[in-house]
Amino acid sequence: MRLSPFILAALLATPAAAQLSVTKPTPLELPVTMAPHQGALLVAFRRPDGWSAGKSGTIAFARYDPARHDMIARPKDAKKNGDTNTYWIQASSKDRKAALEYRLMLVSAGDYVLYGAAPGPGGMVMNSFCYNSVTLRVNAGEVVYFGDVTTYIAAKRADGGPFYFGMPWSWHPDEAKAALASQPALQAAFKPGELKGGASYSCSGQMMTAYDLPDLPRLPPLTPEEKAKIAAEALVAPPRQAGPNTAQTPILVPVR
Amino acid sequence: MPALLVALLLQAADPAPPAVAPPATTDTPVPASADSPEEIAKDSARDLKDSRYYNKPGATRADYDKDWQECRLIARGSRTPGGSPVVVYNPAIISPAAAAAGGLLGGLIAGAIADGETRRANRRSCLMYRGWRVVEVTDAQEKLFLTMPDPEREAWFNRMLGAENPDGKSVTRWNNDFAVTPALAAAPPPKP
Numbered sequence: 001m002r003l004s005p006f007i008l009a010a011l012l013a014t015p016a017a018a019q020l021s022v023t024k025p026t027p028l029e030l031p032v033t034m035a036p037h038q039g040a041l042l043v044a045f046r047r048p049d050g051w052s053a054g055k056s057g058t059i060a061f062a063r064y065d066p067a068r069h070d071m072i073a074r075p076k077d078a079k080k081n082g083d084t085n086t087y088w089i090q091a092s093s094k095d096r097k098a099a100l101e102y103r104l105m106l107v108s109a110g111d112y113v114l115y116g117a118a119p120g121p122g123g124m125v126m127n128s129f130c131y132n133s134v135t136l137r138v139n140a141g142e143v144v145y146f147g148d149v150t151t152y153i154a155a156k157r158a159d160g161g162p163f164y165f166g167m168p169w170s171w172h173p174d175e176a177k178a179a180l181a182s183q184p185a186l187q188a189a190f191k192p193g194e195l196k197g198g199a200s201y202s203c204s205g206q207m208m209t210a211y212d213l214p215d216l217p218r219l220p221p222l223t224p225e226e227k228a229k230i231a232a233e234a235l236v237a238p239p240r241q242a243g244p245n246t247a248q249t250p251i252l253v254p255v256r
Numbered sequence: 257m258p259a260l261l262v263a264l265l266l267q268a269a270d271p272a273p274p275a276v277a278p279p280a281t282t283d284t285p286v287p288a289s290a291d292s293p294e295e296i297a298k299d300s301a302r303d304l305k306d307s308r309y310y311n312k313p314g315a316t317r318a319d320y321d322k323d324w325q326e327c328r329l330i331a332r333g334s335r336t337p338g339g340s341p342v343v344v345y346n347p348a349i350i351s352p353a354a355a356a357a358g359g360l361l362g363g364l365i366a367g368a369i370a371d372g373e374t375r376r377a378n379r380r381s382c383l384m385y386r387g388w389r390v391v392e393v394t395d396a397q398e399k400l401f402l403t404m405p406d407p408e409r410e411a412w413f414n415r416m417l418g419a420e421n422p423d424g425k426s427v428t429r430w431n432n433d434f435a436v437t438p439a440l441a442a443a444p445p446p447k448p
Binding site for chain 2: 049050051053068069070117130131132150152155156157158159161164165166167168169200201202203204206207208209210211212213214221222226227230231
């Protein structure tokens with residue numbers, strides 16, 4: 001079936017259904033409308049030099065609870081129970097020849113933490129910045145800019161050290177806002193993200209590490225009282241086990 | 257797959273000074289577990305081998321045992337780095353990436369997570385993020401340890417744990433390069 005550009009534009013202009021996992025960007029070439037509970041996360045892939053030219057990459061975010069310093073995992077049977085929250089966001093670069101490309105991800109309102117990043121093609125994030133990462137809030141109706149990331153794969157270091165692999169972050173909010181010029185409503189909703197460091201969360205096994213952005217304000221660490229409260233809750237929660245816990249009640253986190 | 261993960265983990269460590277000061281060790285008591293202090297000390301000694309050991313200037317063996325045990329729990333996924341226990345089991349906590357991928361790929365990731373080599377590598381990265389450095393001993397030292405009585409060798413490692421200038425041929429510490437670009441050499445010219 002072929003869709004005319006008009007019909008396609010009309011379909012894309014319709015508020016997207018809530019997605020538990022957002023892995024496809026919303027095209028900026030066509031009108032975008034956010035649903036009432038939705039906001040958007042805007043990230044960019046920047047290739048400023050010969051080492052990053054032609055390189056692709058992926059970054060991922062998870063839903064986060066800053067009060068508990070932990071990510072909020074997708075509850076079991078979330079889809080079946082009509083959960084409207086976004087728990088996982090994964091943005092991949094597409095055009096390796098572009099010096100700069102933006103990815104607009106429509107998500108449910110809430111707090112998110114930078115979960116991991118993968119230099120190279122494939123789109124599979126194998127690391128977890130659980131020791132210390134960056135969190136930001138997306139409110140409904142806002143287009144929140146996270147920043148730019150640049151992919152380096154086997155770049156040579158000036159000091160002759162081992163090849164460099166990384167996805168460093170940079171901050172270019174004016175350029176990001178200008179990139180939304182074709183969509184006045186989105187541009188009006190643009191907001192530079194209020195990023196905070198010190199966001200740790202449950203480590204999930206693969207490659208545990210940290211993503212420290214040293215100049216950011218940091219979340220206050222948990223107080224002993226807060227830790228005790230969380231520990232007390234853990235005592236009445238079902239014990240960890242080596243398989244799905246069928247007795248666990250799905251947690252439907254309200255959109256704040 | 258585990259070998260790839262270990263290679264990626266080692267990428268996050270090099271002899272360069274860290275761009276960001278590692279955070280101080282948490283003051284949270286280790287959650288109650290079946291492990292006694294003696295058992296923890298016995299287990300943590302496994303990472304004070306003949307060929308390498310951990311070092312943090314000014315630290316004591318008790319500091320090391322405490323961080324080692326916390327990092328073991330973090331790498332197991334039963335404690336958050338923020339110092340709180342993980343409240344409930346949820347497969348999506350074990351790996352959101354695996355949950356998102358599903359199918360064969362998700363299974364491969366899950367397999368890697370369960371792998372002991374990966375857990376050991378993550379315990380090491382956790383300790384290094386907390387400021388512990390990994391010191392490789394010289395070949396001569398390694399030979400000497402073979403003839404050294406166990407108590408004497410243990411005393412040597414305990415002394416070196418907190419030394420300002422640890423004995424060895426190389427010192428490796430955690431770095432923040434993944435997030436902040438180091439100085440790079442001039443890039444090659446673009447391909448025509």
